[in-house]
Amino acid sequence: MMDGTQSDARRPLDGFDAAVWDLDGTLVRLPVDWDRVTRDVAAVFESAGHDVPGTDLWDLLQRADGTDLAQEVETTIADHERAEAIHAERLPYADAVGGFDAEGVCSLNCEDACRTALDVHGLTPHVDAVVGRDTVAARKPDPAPLLETIRRLGVDADDVVFVGDSPRDEEAARRADVAFRYVDDASLRR
Template identity: 60%
Template structure:
């Protein structure tokens, strides 16, 4: 659960994976499948991380193929996800949303799986807008869909990328737990 006071905020935007739930995704298997897809198209992606692969997919007109691989694994991982303690806090604020690096469909699956969908006034995933975190647009779009102002909101996440997203969007930020879990 957040170790901070969220009461001063009218609107709370939650990150999904690592904050509300833990998706059961073997990211190594995802990367291997994506690398094989690139290799079949004659493109060398060996050693590229998943976010770099998305960039490479955009550059090589393979976004749809790579996104399909990611989305399939994320949705299955959302079905098998583990609910985290922070999810118990969701539903206690005036307006709430989810802003995630996962695809929007996986966000909906996870929220449905853990009976949280009714608490989300907006859901924005990696594929909901043209950019992804740490670009501020996904968070700003979540707030627009919530009809909430950045000054009245807080973004709760588990990574440095989440914090940077909030800073760039002019939104307060709080880590879930004791601090960043990764990039």
């Protein structure tokens, strides 16, 4: 297997049979007020007697893992994402969806929000697998969600490119040994 972020750097996009896309910031932009979500999640901790000064949302989500607060924290975040998914702004690279033999979405957003945003923009018919933050036990940059998406696509990881917008996406691809492209990479323009 190749080092997905190094050896495949010059492989043309049309040289891949399958693509896995990040969602928010890549195909669409969810208009979630993340500061409000962070305050709401902090309130979950505070109501349980935990002090959370200066902590960001993803730190809070990690802190909740394995505690009795995990489900309430996940529900709080997902409620915001689902509410805003119907208002998702389509980004230019969504036009590249549908150009591969198999395509999936691997996102840090909840699976329901991903599916809603894909539906809103008519992308669902082109997407064969959706793995959200709540689909598997691990979250990006852990490679498990990306590998699960690839497993659901039924393709070989050597034939997949993961397209995302963040260092977390790039790290997930590196750890999964899958080729990676940033969404603003000129090679994505067809």
